[in-house]
Amino acid sequence: MTAQEVWVLVEHRQQRVADITFELLGLGREVAQALQAPLKAVLLGHQARDLASALGAADAVLYMDHPALTEVTPEAYARALKPLLQERRPRLMVIGLTNFTLGLGPYLACELQWPFVNFCKGMHVEDGSVVITCLLYGGKMEAEVELPAEPGLIGVMPGASPADKGRDERFPLVEEVLSPPGLEQQAVQFLRYIQPEAADVDITTQEVLVSVGRGIQNQENIALAEELAQALGGAVCASRPVIDQGWLPLSRQVGKSGMTVKPKLYLALGISGAPEHVEGMKNAGLIIAINTDLRAPIFNVAHYGIVADVLEVLPALIEAIRGKKGG
Amino acid sequence: MNTLVLLRMVPDLVEELEVDASSKALDRQWLRLVLNEVDDHALEEALLLKERHGGSVTVLALDAPEVDDALYAAAAKGADRVVKITHSLDGVGTWTLAQLLAQVVSAFSYDLILTGVQAVDDLDGVLAPMLAARLCLPYLGPVTAVRADPAARTATVERELAGGIKGEYRLPLPCVLGIQAAEKPLRYVTVSRVRQMMKTTHIEKMPAPKVATDSPVTVRRLYKPEVAGRAEMLEGTPQEVAQKLVAILAERGVL
């Protein structure tokens, strides 16, 4: 028997529940309501029971305590979750698609032989079926996928639902569940965190960001972006390929693995707008994108768009700003 | 250190993508395929490991148009063996692929399996963890550095977390890693060297084993996302759009 329950995996670190969890609880609540099912938060960790108090949006919290669950690794989490899922068979288990949990969903799905749908950006219930919208091809396509009426796992992209919808002051019911035997014998060992090198510029506090992507083409052209940033009184940041090339330090990377920024103005120059980049900048006050490709997904999040060669617009823009300031 | 690297060809996102008549898949007729960029990073990391520890790099690629070029380029960079898995892979999802590859890799001896952490056309999930689960091996990703200790049979890896913070982990060998970025920018090989490889390299062919291909999920439709009319497009010469932008910035109080 499949229980009509919707489960949300809680992500937490340093004694705080991560925002993605509240996003998932908000989304999970809508689906649970449509299925007329309870919503449960699944909290794995060590001495982390207190975190349950933040999870009032759920009807109940399933809490498992074990030292092997202090850090998230796909293997330990999969081993802890597998027997629980097999025994209780919830209708849905929802996992955030962050770098912390990356790989857990597919790993578990294979072990359980349950269906898994990844890159979910939204879901709803239609005649008892769960229909999921997912983002593919770097955001250039979407797919609508149907899960069979059995237990299934879903990987949800950050930002799919506002976090506020998943916050509630209520104190939820906490049910302690036993960890499976042998959990301490996990193969993957966490050694330490590696902190980023001290940044020359903190891009998370800048009001104006000029962000360059692969469309900037080479390291020399970054000087143009620097010039523009200077004219606007801001800093230069970048998408991943620019950082991977070593053209700018890691502290300037915006996105899933990099920084989350919220400037007043974000100029995206030659950036395609892959979901992993958009995750870090979508809340900027004003987003202006310049890209040669009219169908670049960045235009879906930008307020103003220009289809043009960034190397042609940049000098003109620098000149126009200087002209305005001078005059 | 014997490393297996898995390569996949994926649609080139620079090109316009079109949905086929079934509305459930991409129209593959004009589709241009390129090597999955993160797979190229996996190859680079494997070559770096070979430079440090000796051993071999074997590249396995799924048959697809243009895949031979990717295999010759891999050989030119220093891969010892290049193998093409022949199979009509149209419409095969990652779920099935993982099952198929789990059988294929059993024909090789390896300490490590590396592949890209993600692929743009991967609907079911992510190949590397699915393969790891099938092989009952540990998995970690997105990995940006790998140190091996062949004598101790372990690998120490850096995994990217968020906000520029990384985690360091130790795994037993063999294991499967989803590579995000190699430690160094990708090495470059000249076209003439790749051409030379075409003459001297033998691409081994291996038929894919038959596996059940039904994915447990149903794709209802594939479509281009609504542009939602979000961005207001500005047109004109570079000077004209620059003026329009300045006006917008001034109006919003940014200038």
Ligand SMILES: Cc1cc2nc3c(=O)[nH]c(=O)nc-3n(C[C@H](O)[C@H](O)[C@H](O)COP(=O)(O)OP(=O)(O)OC[C@H]3O[C@@H](n4cnc5c(N)ncnc54)[C@H](O)[C@@H]3O)c2cc1C
């Ligand atoms: C686990 C994981 C984590 C990731 N984390 C991050 C992250 O933190 N940050 C991040 O950015 N990415 C991240 N990525 C990578 C992400 O998926 C994309 O690959 C990346 O964002 C693409 O960068 P881009 O847009 O600069 O390059 P591309 O996708 O190559 O796009 C270049 C764009 O420039 C345009 N262009 C080309 N020439 C010009 C020109 N002359 N003028 C104007 N436009 C031009 C093209 O049309 C294209 O749209 C991550 C991926 C994974 C799998």
